[in-house]
Amino acid sequence: MSYNYWISLHQHDYFSNAGGYFEIVTSTKDYIKYAKKYNLPAVCITNHGNISGWVQRKRDIESTGLKYIHGMEGYTTMDLEDKNRGYHTILIAKNYDGVKEINRLSSKSFNREDGHFYYHGRITFEELQRVVSNGNIIITTACLAGPIAQNLVSSDVSDEEKRNRNNVLQQWIDLARNNRDNVYLEVQPHDNVEQAELNSVLQDYANQYNLQLIASNDIHALDQDHDRLRKIIKKGKRNGYDNDDQFELWCKTRSEMVDEFNKQGVLTQESIQKALDATVDIANSVENFELDRNPKYPQLYDNPEQEFQKRIKNGLLKRGIDKLPTDERQAYINRVNHEYSVYKHNGAIDYMLSHQDIINAAKEHGIHFGPGRGSVGGSLIAYLCGQTEMDSLKLGLNFERFMNPERVSLPDIDVDAFSKDQKWVQQWILTNPKWHAASIMTANTYGLKAAIKAVADGMDRYAGKPAYIQSIRNQIGDDGVVPTEVYEEHQQLIDDAKKVVGVIDSFGRHAAGIIIDTNTIDDTLGIQTISGWDYPVTQIDMGEIEYLKNIKYDVLGLDNIGLISRTAELAGIPFPTPDSDFIDFEDEAVWNSMRENNIGVFQMEG
Structure with a gap:
């Protein structure tokens, strides 16, 4: 069947820039507008070496009634020992299992300890073979930096190099022959001699081995204006090519693609039409999938309710609630019962347990925290479990601000640690074997x-x-x-x-935010590494994490905590809390001093 349109399955938005090589000024939303204008049913983005921002991308595409196609342009190396940047390879997910396989490959490619990462993330040919054979992804041989183009034998190489190249070519051809429905030879219509030669070879391979061609324009820009602008910036960054003008890497209609292939004069009309039709056939075959938006509380205990109850009882004793007069004690018990029922109703018991584990580990290491930041100060149970130092019943604080049965958003506890202690706490979370953890990605934009x-x-x-x-x-x-x-x-x-x-230039990490999950995150979210940080970073940002209802923990650095701790140490007193009996919290001289000069007062309400 022949169609009157085609769908680009090799296409980049500005998330591709984050690998340190600026190339794109176009956003996914630009491609969405183009697709709507030309009545295209789907949008696929295949960024260089990453799948970052994919959750929001999926939402943006599907919100307009278009199909989201998950993809990536990976870098494939034949051997991790080889110091090369890898062959460009397009990966396209056919279903949700394929999405997870691509995410897992992308995550693994950023491993800087086992040789995967070399200038950028790489995957191995063996890893690629494995996932292709599973039948959940489609791959194409990409561009002039792909495996076929890079291994075509020329006369100016040694006999040994010829043998090596032929060996690599044969492995890729065998991969295609053994997986004919999932491996495509990619042809592009550029007015470039090397591209024309590659297309000729690929057409011969397709005929000789009964393989499939697929058309691409390796899209890096929405239109000629975006292409002009990206080339200006590339020139300024000195990462352009002398033959850039031979590659018109912007969106083109089917008729424009046919015209360009005809000008190139290599492919037969049948090959051109089949290669363009293949893009639509693949897009039609891709299965839609829904994102899991259930709260992803870490499951650390076989009987979390029993563990939670035990900790609350210990907290009642530790805080001396059992020694209060009967009426006062009953008020605390009533409040605890109310809060407990809400935590149970909202499924948040596991969250509170995991958060307390973090706080306890830090305190055992001698780390102090601020008495309580934000609405969690309204939770009496958090006070009993040592997660805050705010007795919400005594202070008249409202628990419902933190959690109530109608709450849609997940609980969010921010804690303040001395800036020098912040990294220890974060490292403890990120390396704890009980769960999978990662810092949260941020995007640095112009x-x-x-x-x-x-x-x-x-x-x-x-x-x-x-x-x-x-x-x-x-x-x-x-x-x-x-x-x-x-x-x-x-x-x-x-x-x-x-x-x-607003164009993305690079990725960073949120200074405080970390997610943890007792399920894997390398396949469901995607993780990466960034320079200057030794731990995983997600490939989705804070907004995407909140949308998926992954659980985040914020450990903020606050120098005031260190100043208070050092002052208390020099004064020979314990670290002060709102319960400290050696402080007169009604001292008018202190209040007057704060009214007259608020230097050193971090936050104050009242």
Whole structure:
């Protein structure tokens, strides 16, 4: 069957930039608009070496009635011992099992200890073989950096190199022959001699071995304007190619693709049509899947309710509630019973237990925390279990602000530790064998001033004139307002820079946020590593984590905690809490001092 459209299954948005090589200014939402304009039924994104942001991407695509297709452009190495950056390989998920397999491969590729990571994440040919044989993913041979193109034998290589290349080619051909429905030879229509030669070889392979061709334009831009802009920035960053103009890597219609293939003059009409049809057939075969949005509390105890009850009883004794007069004691018991019923109703008992385990481990290490940040101060049980030092009954704090039966969002306890202790607590969480944990990804994006520099560096008028560029940036307000005279003098620069605002440049990690899960996260979320941090980082951000209802723990660094701890140590007194009997909390002199000078007062309500 022949269609009047095609679907790009090799396509990048600006999440591809995060590998340290800037190439894209286009967002998924740009591709969605294009798909809607041309009545395309699906959008697929295959970013370089990562699947970051995939949850939000899926939501954005499906919210417009389009099908989401999960993919990645991976880097495949024949051997981890080889110091190469790997062959570009497109991976496309046919179903949710395929999604998890791609996520797992991407996660594993970032391992910096076993050789997978070399400049960027890599997967091995053996790992790729394994998942292809499972039947849940489709792969294509990608571009001129793919396995076929990189191993075509030329006359200027040694006999040994020829043997090595032929051996690699044979392994990839065997992979395709053994998995004909799941391995495609990718042809592209660029006006480039090497690409034309590759297409000729791929067409011959398809005929000789009864393999399937698939068409691609290796899309890096929405349109010619986005392509122009990305090439300007690449030029400024000195990562462009001399033959960039031979590759029109923007969205094209089916008729435009046919025209380009015809101009190239390599493929037969039958091959062109079959290669374009294959994109639609694959898209149609991809199964929709739903995301798991159930709360993912860590399951650490065989009988969590019994464990929770035991800890509450111990807390009642430790806090001296058993020694209170009967009426007062009963008020505490009533409050505990009420809170317990809400925790049980909301399924949050496991969360409270895991959080207490973290606090207890840190306290055993001599680490102090602030008395209580945010709404958790309203939980009497949290006080009894040592997660806060706020007696909510005595202080008249409202438990329902923290949790109630109608609460939709998950509980969220922020704790303050001395900045120097923060890393110890985070490391303890991230390396605990009881669960899987990762810091939470953040995306670093261009603001207007940074965008002006990125664009100006690649424009002939400004290139090599850093002082001149800086003088323009200095005239831009912190609010992003561009003075009229600046805009009139540099209109093209400012207009282009505004298109780059919000484009992702790199990934980082949330300073405080960590997720834990007793189920694996390398396949359900995806993890990565980033420079300067020795622990896993998610491939989805805070908003996506909250949407999926993964459980996060925030350990914030606060120097005031260290100052208080050191002061108490020098004074020969215990670390103070709201229960400390050696402090007069009604001392008018202290209150007056805070009214007159609030230096050193971090937060105050009342």
